[in-house]
Amino acid sequence: MNKHIVSAAEAEIYALSEGWWEAILMDEEAETMDEDIQKPQECVAGTQEFYDINWSRVELAHRQDQILTVTVVGMNNHGLIVQGQQMCGFLPASHLIGLTRQERLRERRLALAQYLGRELKVKILMFEPCSDRVVFSERAALAHAGRREELFETMREGMVVEGVVTNLTHFGAFIDLGGVEGLLHLSEISWGRVQHPAHVLQVGQQLQLLVVAVNQQNGRVSLSLKRMLPNPWETVAQTHCIGDVVSASVTGVTDYGVFVRLPEGVDGLIHISSIDSFRAHCNSWQPLHPGQCVQVRIVALDAERRRLGLALVCVE
Numbered sequence: 001m002n003k004h005i006v007s008a009a010e011a012e013i014y015a016l017s018e019g020w021w022e023a024i025l026m027d028e029e030a031e032t033m034d035e036d037i038q039k040p041q042e043c044v045a046g047t048q049e050f051y052d053i054n055w056s057r058v059e060l061a062h063r064q065d066q067i068l069t070v071t072v073v074g075m076n077n078h079g080l081i082v083q084g085q086q087m088c089g090f091l092p093a094s095h096l097i098g099l100t101r102q103e104r105l106r107e108r109r110l111a112l113a114q115y116l117g118r119e120l121k122v123k124i125l126m127f128e129p130c131s132d133r134v135v136f137s138e139r140a141a142l143a144h145a146g147r148r149e150e151l152f153e154t155m156r157e158g159m160v161v162e163g164v165v166t167n168l169t170h171f172g173a174f175i176d177l178g179g180v181e182g183l184l185h186l187s188e189i190s191w192g193r194v195q196h197p198a199h200v201l202q203v204g205q206q207l208q209l210l211v212v213a214v215n216q217q218n219g220r221v222s223l224s225l226k227r228m229l230p231n232p233w234e235t236v237a238q239t240h241c242i243g244d245v246v247s248a249s250v251t252g253v254t255d256y257g258v259f260v261r262l263p264e265g266v267d268g269l270i271h272i273s274s275i276d277s278f279r280a281h282c283n284s285w286q287p288l289h290p291g292q293c294v295q296v297r298i299v300a301l302d303a304e305r306r307r308l309g310l311a312l313v314c315v316e
Contacts (some may be wrong), residue, residue: 010052052084055129061087062124065148065179068140070122072115077105082122089134091122094167094174094203097138099305123148125181126219139166143179151180152216163223168197175209177224182221191226191233193259193267195252201250232264237303239264245313248290256290260296260310269283269306270296285311288315 027125059066070091076079080091093099106263109267123140127133140148155161155177163175163182173189175182186194194200201207213222238244240262248268257271279285288294293316300309 008126052086053088053129053132053134055127058124058127058129058134059085062127065123065146067145068122068124068134070137072118072120073115075112077109080112080119084122085199087134089124089127089136091120091136091138095137095139097127099140105255117276122135136161137181138180139176140179140280142175147179148219150218151177152214153210153213155221157211157214160208160212160228161211161223162206165201165203165207168201168203168277170196173197173201175207177221180219180221182209182211182223184225185221186221188212188224188226191229191231191265193251229265231302234308236262236264236266236308237301240298240301242298242301243300245295246298247316248294248296248310250288250290252290254289258312260294262308266306266308268296268298268310270294270310270312274311286315290315 009232016285026062060066067156068084070082070084070086072080072091073083073088079090079094080096082089084089091113092109096115116267120138121141122136122138124139125135125140161177161182163177165173166176167174167179170186172183172185175184184197186197189197189200194313207225209225210227211221212224214225215221245261248262250258251261251267252259255271255272259267259269261267275288295313296316297313298308299311300307302308
Protein backbone atom coordinates (compact mmCIF):
# COMPACT_ATOMS: atom_id res chain seq x y z
CA MET A 1 0.00 0.00 0.00
CA ASN A 2 1.41 3.39 -0.97
CA LYS A 3 1.94 5.82 1.83
CA HIS A 4 -0.39 8.81 1.49
CA ILE A 5 1.18 12.27 1.46
CA VAL A 6 -0.92 14.60 3.58
CA SER A 7 -1.80 17.82 1.76
CA ALA A 8 -1.98 21.25 3.37
CA ALA A 9 -5.78 21.04 3.44
CA GLU A 10 -5.67 17.62 5.10
CA ALA A 11 -3.04 18.84 7.55
CA GLU A 12 -5.58 21.38 8.77
CA ILE A 13 -8.09 18.57 9.36
CA TYR A 14 -5.52 16.63 11.35
CA ALA A 15 -4.29 19.56 13.38
CA LEU A 16 -4.40 18.04 16.85
CA SER A 17 -6.03 20.95 18.57
CA GLU A 18 -8.47 21.46 21.41
CA GLY A 19 -11.20 20.00 19.23
CA TRP A 20 -9.57 16.61 19.72
CA TRP A 21 -10.99 16.37 23.22
CA GLU A 22 -14.43 17.73 22.41
CA ALA A 23 -15.81 14.23 22.02
CA ILE A 24 -14.23 12.93 25.20
CA LEU A 25 -15.60 15.76 27.32
CA MET A 26 -18.78 16.06 25.21
CA ASP A 27 -21.10 18.58 26.87
CA GLU A 28 -20.53 17.46 30.43
CA GLU A 29 -17.63 19.92 30.82
CA ALA A 30 -16.24 17.82 33.69
CA GLU A 31 -16.96 20.56 36.21
CA THR A 32 -17.23 19.46 39.82
CA MET A 33 -19.42 22.47 40.62
CA ASP A 34 -22.06 21.43 38.03
CA GLU A 35 -25.44 21.46 39.76
CA ASP A 36 -26.23 18.20 37.96
CA ILE A 37 -23.54 16.31 39.92
CA GLN A 38 -24.55 13.96 42.70
CA LYS A 39 -22.04 13.25 45.49
CA PRO A 40 -21.90 11.21 48.69
CA GLN A 41 -22.06 13.05 51.99
CA GLU A 42 -18.46 12.26 52.95
CA CYS A 43 -17.13 14.14 49.91
CA VAL A 44 -17.83 17.83 49.67
CA ALA A 45 -17.00 18.82 46.11
CA GLY A 46 -15.97 22.45 46.04
CA THR A 47 -13.77 22.35 49.15
CA GLN A 48 -10.13 23.35 48.74
CA GLU A 49 -9.08 19.79 49.62
CA PHE A 50 -11.07 18.38 46.73
CA TYR A 51 -9.74 20.85 44.20
CA ASP A 52 -6.04 20.64 45.16
CA ILE A 53 -4.19 18.82 42.38
CA ASN A 54 -0.48 18.00 42.39
CA TRP A 55 0.24 18.71 38.74
CA SER A 56 3.76 17.30 38.97
CA ARG A 57 2.24 14.04 40.16
CA VAL A 58 -0.36 14.12 37.38
CA GLU A 59 2.27 14.82 34.70
CA LEU A 60 4.51 12.00 35.96
CA ALA A 61 1.62 9.50 36.07
CA HIS A 62 0.60 10.45 32.53
CA ARG A 63 4.15 10.37 31.16
CA GLN A 64 4.84 6.96 32.70
CA ASP A 65 1.40 5.67 31.72
CA GLN A 66 0.76 4.56 35.30
CA ILE A 67 -2.28 2.62 36.46
CA LEU A 68 -3.87 4.55 39.33
CA THR A 69 -6.52 3.82 41.95
CA VAL A 70 -9.29 6.42 42.27
CA THR A 71 -12.56 6.64 44.19
CA VAL A 72 -15.83 7.71 42.61
CA VAL A 73 -17.07 10.75 44.54
CA GLY A 74 -19.69 12.20 42.20
CA MET A 75 -21.46 11.91 38.87
CA ASN A 76 -23.35 13.78 36.18
CA ASN A 77 -25.28 12.66 33.11
CA HIS A 78 -22.14 11.81 31.17
CA GLY A 79 -19.70 10.26 33.60
CA LEU A 80 -18.09 10.16 37.01
CA ILE A 81 -16.14 12.53 39.23
CA VAL A 82 -13.21 10.63 40.72
CA GLN A 83 -10.55 11.40 43.31
CA GLY A 84 -7.15 9.81 43.83
CA GLN A 85 -3.90 10.60 45.59
CA GLN A 86 -3.24 14.32 45.08
CA MET A 87 -5.54 14.50 42.07
CA CYS A 88 -9.17 14.53 40.99
CA GLY A 89 -11.00 14.75 37.70
CA PHE A 90 -13.57 13.36 35.31
CA LEU A 91 -14.08 9.83 33.96
CA PRO A 92 -16.36 9.85 30.86
CA ALA A 93 -19.00 7.12 30.72
CA SER A 94 -17.59 6.01 27.37
CA HIS A 95 -14.35 5.08 29.17
CA LEU A 96 -15.98 2.80 31.74
CA ILE A 97 -15.52 -0.94 31.18
CA GLY A 98 -18.73 -2.28 32.65
CA LEU A 99 -21.20 0.38 31.54
CA THR A 100 -23.34 -0.51 28.55
CA ARG A 101 -24.73 2.33 26.45
CA GLN A 102 -27.97 3.53 28.04
CA GLU A 103 -30.39 5.04 25.57
CA ARG A 104 -32.52 6.79 28.17
CA LEU A 105 -31.13 9.43 30.48
CA ARG A 106 -32.81 7.90 33.53
CA GLU A 107 -31.27 4.47 32.85
CA ARG A 108 -27.88 6.04 32.31
CA ARG A 109 -28.03 7.98 35.57
CA LEU A 110 -29.12 4.91 37.53
CA ALA A 111 -26.23 2.91 36.06
CA LEU A 112 -23.70 5.64 36.87
CA ALA A 113 -25.08 6.02 40.39
CA GLN A 114 -24.03 2.43 41.12
CA TYR A 115 -20.40 3.54 40.89
CA LEU A 116 -20.58 6.06 43.75
CA GLY A 117 -18.07 5.16 46.45
CA ARG A 118 -16.34 2.47 44.37
CA GLU A 119 -12.61 2.25 43.68
CA LEU A 120 -11.51 1.96 40.04
CA LYS A 121 -8.23 1.28 38.28
CA VAL A 122 -7.61 4.02 35.70
CA LYS A 123 -5.04 5.82 33.60
CA ILE A 124 -4.83 9.53 32.90
CA LEU A 125 -6.15 10.21 29.42
CA MET A 126 -5.31 13.91 29.31
CA PHE A 127 -4.77 16.88 31.61
CA GLU A 128 -4.89 20.68 31.35
CA PRO A 129 -3.45 22.55 34.34
CA CYS A 130 -4.63 25.89 32.93
CA SER A 131 -8.25 24.79 33.27
CA ASP A 132 -7.85 22.49 36.31
CA ARG A 133 -8.96 19.53 34.20
CA VAL A 134 -7.89 15.89 34.40
CA VAL A 135 -9.63 13.18 32.38
CA PHE A 136 -9.28 9.52 33.37
CA SER A 137 -10.04 6.25 31.56
CA GLU A 138 -10.84 2.87 33.09
CA ARG A 139 -10.69 1.23 29.68
CA ALA A 140 -7.14 2.46 29.06
CA ALA A 141 -6.04 0.73 32.27
CA LEU A 142 -6.79 -2.63 30.64
CA ALA A 143 -3.42 -2.21 28.91
CA HIS A 144 -0.44 -2.65 31.22
CA ALA A 145 1.48 0.35 32.54
CA GLY A 146 3.80 1.80 29.93
CA ARG A 147 1.86 0.34 27.02
CA ARG A 148 1.22 3.78 25.52
CA GLU A 149 4.94 4.47 25.22
CA GLU A 150 5.48 1.07 23.61
CA LEU A 151 2.85 1.84 21.00
CA PHE A 152 4.22 5.29 20.19
CA GLU A 153 7.72 3.87 19.77
CA THR A 154 6.50 1.57 16.99
CA MET A 155 3.56 3.46 15.47
CA ARG A 156 4.33 5.28 12.23
CA GLU A 157 2.38 7.11 9.55
CA GLY A 158 1.26 4.70 6.84
CA MET A 159 0.94 1.72 9.19
CA VAL A 160 -2.19 -0.42 9.30
CA VAL A 161 -3.50 -0.89 12.84
CA GLU A 162 -6.47 -2.58 14.49
CA GLY A 163 -8.79 -0.78 16.88
CA VAL A 164 -12.20 -0.75 18.53
CA VAL A 165 -14.73 2.10 18.24
CA THR A 166 -15.25 3.58 21.70
CA ASN A 167 -17.14 6.81 21.09
CA LEU A 168 -19.03 8.49 18.22
CA THR A 169 -19.36 12.27 17.87
CA HIS A 170 -20.54 14.68 15.20
CA PHE A 171 -16.98 15.12 13.89
CA GLY A 172 -15.67 11.57 14.04
CA ALA A 173 -15.08 8.39 16.02
CA PHE A 174 -12.62 7.63 18.79
CA ILE A 175 -10.74 4.36 18.41
CA ASP A 176 -9.02 2.33 21.15
CA LEU A 177 -5.73 1.05 19.71
CA GLY A 178 -4.90 -1.06 22.75
CA GLY A 179 -3.50 1.65 24.98
CA VAL A 180 -3.68 4.75 22.78
CA GLU A 181 -6.81 6.66 21.74
CA GLY A 182 -6.97 7.54 18.05
CA LEU A 183 -9.35 9.82 16.16
CA LEU A 184 -11.08 8.75 12.96
CA HIS A 185 -12.23 12.07 11.51
CA LEU A 186 -15.62 12.24 9.80
CA SER A 187 -13.94 13.00 6.47
CA GLU A 188 -11.82 9.86 6.75
CA ILE A 189 -14.61 7.33 7.29
CA SER A 190 -15.69 6.91 3.67
CA TRP A 191 -14.92 8.20 0.18
CA GLY A 192 -18.63 8.98 0.04
CA ARG A 193 -20.48 11.59 2.06
CA VAL A 194 -21.14 10.69 5.73
CA GLN A 195 -23.47 12.92 7.72
CA HIS A 196 -22.69 11.34 11.10
CA PRO A 197 -20.36 8.48 12.12
CA ALA A 198 -23.27 6.66 13.78
CA HIS A 199 -24.77 6.10 10.34
CA VAL A 200 -21.94 3.71 9.39
CA LEU A 201 -20.14 2.77 12.63
CA GLN A 202 -21.08 1.26 15.98
CA VAL A 203 -19.48 1.47 19.42
CA GLY A 204 -17.59 -1.77 20.00
CA GLN A 205 -16.99 -2.35 16.27
CA GLN A 206 -13.52 -3.64 15.35
CA LEU A 207 -11.76 -1.94 12.44
CA GLN A 208 -8.55 -2.01 10.46
CA LEU A 209 -7.31 1.54 9.86
CA LEU A 210 -4.46 3.46 8.33
CA VAL A 211 -2.36 5.72 10.57
CA VAL A 212 -2.35 9.19 8.98
CA ALA A 213 -0.59 11.28 11.65
CA VAL A 214 1.13 10.62 14.97
CA ASN A 215 1.84 13.23 17.62
CA GLN A 216 3.69 11.49 20.43
CA GLN A 217 4.13 14.72 22.42
CA ASN A 218 0.37 15.18 22.72
CA GLY A 219 -0.40 11.46 22.69
CA ARG A 220 -2.72 11.71 19.70
CA VAL A 221 -3.16 9.63 16.58
CA SER A 222 -5.17 10.42 13.43
CA LEU A 223 -6.63 7.49 11.54
CA SER A 224 -8.33 6.75 8.22
CA LEU A 225 -10.78 4.03 7.27
CA LYS A 226 -11.46 5.12 3.69
CA ARG A 227 -7.78 4.93 2.70
CA MET A 228 -7.87 1.19 3.31
CA LEU A 229 -9.74 1.09 -0.01
CA PRO A 230 -8.80 2.47 -3.45
CA ASN A 231 -9.88 6.05 -4.10
CA PRO A 232 -12.87 5.77 -6.50
CA TRP A 233 -12.41 9.38 -7.61
CA GLU A 234 -9.18 8.33 -9.33
CA THR A 235 -11.10 6.11 -11.78
CA VAL A 236 -14.58 7.66 -12.00
CA ALA A 237 -13.54 9.92 -14.89
CA GLN A 238 -12.36 6.84 -16.79
CA THR A 239 -15.62 4.92 -16.34
CA HIS A 240 -18.13 7.78 -16.72
CA CYS A 241 -18.53 10.90 -18.79
CA ILE A 242 -20.99 13.78 -19.01
CA GLY A 243 -24.32 12.60 -20.38
CA ASP A 244 -24.14 9.09 -18.95
CA VAL A 245 -27.27 7.80 -17.19
CA VAL A 246 -26.44 5.69 -14.13
CA SER A 247 -28.15 4.13 -11.12
CA ALA A 248 -27.61 5.64 -7.69
CA SER A 249 -29.00 5.49 -4.15
CA VAL A 250 -30.11 8.49 -2.10
CA THR A 251 -27.82 9.21 0.89
CA GLY A 252 -29.08 12.58 2.07
CA VAL A 253 -31.73 15.22 1.49
CA THR A 254 -31.05 18.97 1.94
CA ASP A 255 -32.78 22.26 1.14
CA TYR A 256 -30.60 22.75 -1.93
CA GLY A 257 -30.80 19.24 -3.36
CA VAL A 258 -30.36 15.51 -2.83
CA PHE A 259 -27.09 13.62 -2.41
CA VAL A 260 -26.85 10.21 -4.08
CA ARG A 261 -24.11 7.56 -4.22
CA LEU A 262 -22.99 5.80 -7.37
CA PRO A 263 -22.07 2.09 -7.22
CA GLU A 264 -18.37 3.05 -7.29
CA GLY A 265 -18.80 4.78 -3.93
CA VAL A 266 -18.64 8.43 -4.99
CA ASP A 267 -21.36 10.89 -4.04
CA GLY A 268 -22.95 13.49 -6.27
CA LEU A 269 -25.58 16.20 -5.90
CA ILE A 270 -28.92 16.41 -7.69
CA HIS A 271 -29.55 20.13 -7.51
CA ILE A 272 -32.99 21.27 -6.33
CA SER A 273 -33.60 22.90 -9.74
CA SER A 274 -33.35 19.48 -11.41
CA ILE A 275 -35.73 17.99 -8.85
CA ASP A 276 -38.22 20.84 -9.38
CA SER A 277 -38.06 20.33 -13.14
CA PHE A 278 -38.62 16.58 -12.80
CA ARG A 279 -41.47 17.08 -10.34
CA ALA A 280 -43.23 19.51 -12.72
CA HIS A 281 -43.56 16.71 -15.29
CA CYS A 282 -44.35 13.93 -12.82
CA ASN A 283 -47.98 13.01 -12.14
CA SER A 284 -47.37 11.18 -8.86
CA TRP A 285 -44.40 12.82 -7.19
CA GLN A 286 -43.24 11.60 -3.76
CA PRO A 287 -40.33 13.24 -1.88
CA LEU A 288 -37.05 11.35 -2.14
CA HIS A 289 -35.69 9.65 0.98
CA PRO A 290 -32.39 7.98 2.00
CA GLY A 291 -31.98 4.49 0.61
CA GLN A 292 -34.21 5.12 -2.39
CA CYS A 293 -32.91 4.08 -5.84
CA VAL A 294 -32.92 6.59 -8.69
CA GLN A 295 -31.61 7.03 -12.23
CA VAL A 296 -29.49 10.13 -12.75
CA ARG A 297 -27.69 11.83 -15.64
CA ILE A 298 -24.16 13.15 -15.15
CA VAL A 299 -24.15 16.88 -15.98
CA ALA A 300 -20.82 17.89 -14.38
CA LEU A 301 -17.75 15.89 -13.39
CA ASP A 302 -14.60 17.23 -11.74
CA ALA A 303 -12.72 14.27 -10.25
CA GLU A 304 -9.82 16.43 -9.06
CA ARG A 305 -12.12 18.55 -6.88
CA ARG A 306 -14.40 15.58 -6.17
CA ARG A 307 -17.47 17.30 -7.60
CA LEU A 308 -20.25 15.40 -9.35
CA GLY A 309 -23.33 17.23 -10.64
CA LEU A 310 -26.40 15.15 -11.50
CA ALA A 311 -29.88 15.52 -12.94
CA LEU A 312 -32.80 13.34 -11.92
CA VAL A 313 -34.02 11.04 -14.71
CA CYS A 314 -36.39 8.66 -12.96
CA VAL A 315 -37.28 7.24 -9.57
CA GLU A 316 -37.18 3.45 -9.21
